[in-house]
Amino acid sequence: MKYNHEQERLKTFENKWTKDFIDYHVLARTGMYYIGLRDCVKCQFCHITISEWQVGDDPVCEHFKYSPTCPLLRRERTRNIPSDIGALNCALPPRSPDECGRIRIPPVDDISPKAPPVQVIPAFPHYALEEARTTTFTEWPKVMRHKVPSLVEAGFFYTGRGDQVQCFSCGVTINDWEEDDDPWVQHAVWQPDCKFLQLLRDKEFIESCVANYTEKEKTGSKRIEIERNPYDRQISMASSLGTGDADGNNLCKLCYLEERNTVFLPCGHVVACAKCALSVDKCPVCRLPFTDINRLYFS
The missing domain is CATH 1.10.1170.10 (Inhibitor Of Apoptosis Protein (2mihbC-IAP-1); Chain A)
Incomplete structure (x- = not known):
């Protein structure tokens, strides 16, 4: 490169x-x-x-x-x-x-909060939404057409080469897919620090995937390239934040389909679901740039 x-x-x-x-x-x-x-x-x-x-x-x-x-x-x-x-x-x-x-x-x-923050910028922000990623699979091998929805859901878009896909968020590239491969599991194995992965899957899932994948299997390396963003944190939020009501007040303000379950930092606004949060570069409420996004867990 x-x-x-x-x-x-x-x-x-x-x-x-x-x-x-x-x-x-x-x-x-x-x-x-x-x-x-x-x-x-x-x-x-x-x-x-x-x-x-x-x-x-x-x-x-x-x-x-x-x-x-x-x-x-x-x-x-x-x-x-x-x-x-x-x-x-x-x-x-x-x-x-x-x-x-x-x-x-x-x-x-x-690290002091006054230090220059690490900017949350996906490797390929134009593929942050599932619709955009889906359009890249028009030339995807027909024998694996059934894998497209799960690959898209796990953050991948098609690179146009063989069966190679790449994560819009962390940039990890994976190919040589087998019939029983789970995209989320492979994502966790090869890039457990991916921000999108950490927003959509909990810590226990990711750690389990990594632990269950032996070093011997890793030598068959599917990973080609990684773009890291290692400083993710998870927050457990109290139920006082509310879990929404029948009027849909807890729906994501970007897609209006999923529940809001992320918080933009440092402003603290809770307006987006994990699938949509990385599709914007400013908080939708205050319009200020954010430096991190954390997953919320309601008790």
Whole structure:
């Protein structure tokens, strides 16, 4: 992919980057490219997206703060093609997981809410709705036509190559489908951190899928590519939020079919179902951009 090249990442910033206090050369050197939306940058190797940069932010430390497992920052083997290997080695944090230069990298749970938030941006937002994903399956192999509804429901669209499908949210690509494969199970096995998956399936289901899939089976790798967004959280909400009434007050305000069961953060509005929540980039009520979406569980 072209963004494996540092020079290609650098080109995305030229004449477009407006945050002069953040050195985009350092961003590009350490895996980031500009996606063209506000001040959002994305890492080619861990696929984290970071925005809302502030004066005084250190690009490498903020990257490591939100994606401590980034293979490039951890000096693991990647397909990165640097322009200057010496400059890259100087920019990367030391091998110790606790230090980034002179700044200590806190655990994810300790991150201050004032830090730049991780933007919730699906890998392919134009396929966020089931209708859009369904239209991609016109050339899907006829012998597996019966799988289309379950693939669409699980967040996948057809790439047009063989039996390869891709998740609109996390970007994981899966092929070589077998007759008894369950799309939700395969999704959980190969990308348990997917935001869409976590909104539609509970933690127990995902953990069970991962646990039941042996390492031996994983060597037959169906996974081709993953776009990660690891900082999802789940909230258990009290029944005081209400479960709706006969007038449909608890219906999703986007599709008016499913019950509202997600909350946009930081505004806290509860207006969408899990299927629709990722189809918008602003809260439908206050029209403010959100930085996270959490699943609600009514007791």
